[in-house]
Amino acid sequence: MATALNTLVLSLVPAARRDERLRADLTEDSLHILNSHIGSSRQVDIGHISANIRAKLSAQDSLRFSNLLARLLDQDLLTRKHAVLQFMAALSSSSAQPPPIIPPLMPSISRSSPASPLSRSRRSSMIPPAVPNQPPSTAKSKAQLLKEYRARHGRPQFAEALLLRDALYLLQGISGKVVRFNENKADGELTVVFSEDPRFQLPAPTRALILRLSELGHLYVRVSKWVRDHDGRPGVGMIEQSLCHHLQSQLTEYYRLIAVLESQMSQGGSIDMEDARPIGTKDEETGLTLRRLEVWVDEWRLRMRMMSVCVEGCQDSSGGALVSLIYGYTDNGDPFVRNFTDQLLEEVSKPFFQTLQKWLFAGELHDPYLEFFVAANPELSHLQYTHAHSNINANIGALMGDGGFAGAEDDDRNQSDEARNIGLKLWEGKYQFRTEMLPSFVGESFGKKIFSTGKSLNFIRYSCHDSDWVATRNKLDHTGPGRTLKYSDIPGLVRSIDSAYQIASQRLFDIFFEKFRLLEHLRALKSYLLLGAGDFADQLMLLLITSLSRPANTLYRHNLTATLEAAVRSSNARFDPPDVLRRLDARMMEYSHGEIGWDVFTLEYKVDAPIDTVIDPDSMENYLKIFHHLWKMKRVEGALSALWNRIAAGARSFLGGAGGGGRGGGRRSSVQSEVLDDLQCEWHQIRIVLCEMIHFMRQLQAFSQLEVIECSWKELMDFITKKEGDLDGLIHAHRVYLDRMVKKILLMSPKAGKEEHLLIQLRELFHNILQFRDATESLYNYCLAEAARVDSERDHDRGVFTLPDANPLSTSHKSADLPRILRRVKEYSGLFSERAQAIVHSLQVHQDLDCRFLSIRLNFSDFYRTKKELKAAAEAQGSAKGA
């Protein structure tokens, strides 16, 4: 080794042959260089070197070089061919320049990187004093002059190659030699720190440049950290997973860029160092500088920023919210940003669209990470299978109800109540709409449509029967969502959603009306519970009237159901389908002490799944509420007409000449009791009051049946025949129908706290009428007894023997009763007209127009005017007369 070096020195520096000291010096120097680390860091392969060499040669020479290289490769003597080539390449590039011009290179030696440990000891002697004497042809630029000045003053700049290497490290988030990342312990923020080396100085522009580059490194660290954290971790949503994937592929691109940059730098850098030449004089075309690096990575900076924003958005939102977050960036004027986000969105929204497709076309929610904007309610998910079971239960309950054991009955009722709750709860609560998870490109109304479609399909599938499901799916398949939904095809998406929505809700409607005969049930409810079938209601009233006036605890359910059956048989209701009649039931509500049958009797209509989705327990309660009210009205009406009947008949026989007929009846009037004659006037009054009551009740009933029930029914039918909207729409329509009836029939006022004010008054009025009826009946009985007594007095004339009055006390007792009875009658009739007047007046100012119309009906002749009004009217009349 040493001898070889010696030969080398001798052959290259002939002067050393004579000068022993010089030779030793040079040899030592060379050894020093060889032991240093120049270029030792790089591992290059032969292809790379030969490509480098070829680039420097002309076309002809490179061909020759290729030939020679092939021959060299054939030789197997050398083991380090690449090293030899590298050696020659290094020499060749230097000799490409005209060899003798060495001086211009000198300054850059002294300036060259600290990594090249050129012997500093001899540098001063090596720098020729002739430098300033260079001819003007090689005059230096101002920048070079400045560099030299700096070099002389011992504050050289950093070599750009070094900075470049650091910059490339920075791009990968690694600290370099000169520039380091410094992580703040407290908040984990990365800051860029320049190592302050007093020997070198870093100009401000370069600093700024490096800072700009380091931003990219910082972003890279953040993004890659996030990707590493989320990739393959369990519990990460699918949308985040696909975001991870996309970011990963972007990062791979980024790595590629860095690799390219690095190879460029090594080309430029190697030449740079071996040549010890100022950067930028020769390597303009091939090398890499900080500014070039800046240009290269400029596009990536924007991209990295977008990625970092997405990553940050991921921290506090997931799933659909994340998608809408990204979508927020697509509205950008910059086409680059737009394209990038579009691409990103296309990737990221893939799992979302998969879920959507499943939901929209199969009614199934496949969303393991809760990212979709529809969420299943875990409490209700198990119910879908139990409903068939509970259905049977309810039926059994209905059957057993006839058995009449109160305890068992109650149990059954509880169970069936539970079962009944399910339908609507299942429909409304099984899936929930989460607005915050809805991607903003879908839109709220469309989101609702999607939600409803999937829900309908799910409902058809699980709550109705399988055959329906098969039919629906067939239809859906026909309309061809064979295509996949994706972000770039929004119009197609809209079309698919629309058609799916239509088919699903249409199908659901059909199922409800054809298969489950919803309309029949609604009609049955109207005719039975809302007393629409008058003949049935009359029959029922007739059959029940005696048993209902008894105390509640003497009633038995089996009697009631038997009566109900009789009523059905004797009315047109018997033509209704058996399925409807089977559901009709009569029972008693919970009763407390002292209540009579009227208070506790109720009809009932049982519905089961899936009809109970529309006719839910709440609406059933409303139906029953209306039924109670109407039933009361019916009762009062019946009592009034019975009373009228009796009075009219009695007037003919014994109450005395209500009309001319009685008087013309012969001599009987002459023998009539004075008491009865005295009562003529009272009876007349009673008839007037009775007429008033009958009028009141008739108007009230007509209002309820015609104005309210039939009108609401018509609206409901309009909706149903249109067949628009989904099940939600149907439920809503039914609810509106029912609410309207409740509000108007029960005369609800919108004022808070006073909703039932009128209803209470009305109930009192009904009570009043019944009391009046009782009082009148006792008067009637009294008259009957009196007539009988008078009649028996005449027995003697007829020649009939009768016992003398067996009980004179009772008559005297009765005669004492008379004023009391009359007082009661008067009192009740007075109370009635007062109440009626009050009701009419509050109706006149009622918020609801229909209710106001009722007051007009009741008061069509201005009968119920207030006293004030009457007085005013009288005065007006008087003044008119006076005039």
Add this chain to the structure above:
Amino acid sequence: MSSREADRTSSAQQTLDVLHDISQLLNTQLDRETLATCVSMIESGVNPEALATVIKELRRENASYSTARSPE
């Protein structure tokens, strides 16, 4: 034995020829002997770039000597 030795020398000769051609082509200005020395050094494990630096350095020394002496 001797024929194998002869083979070896001839192949070495060929290799050196090829290398010399390349060296000419690349204008390294190394003569055949120096080249042979350098190649053998590289084969023995010397860093090629360091060696290139040495050559350049020696040439510069030589040139500085000759220019320093010429005015004399």
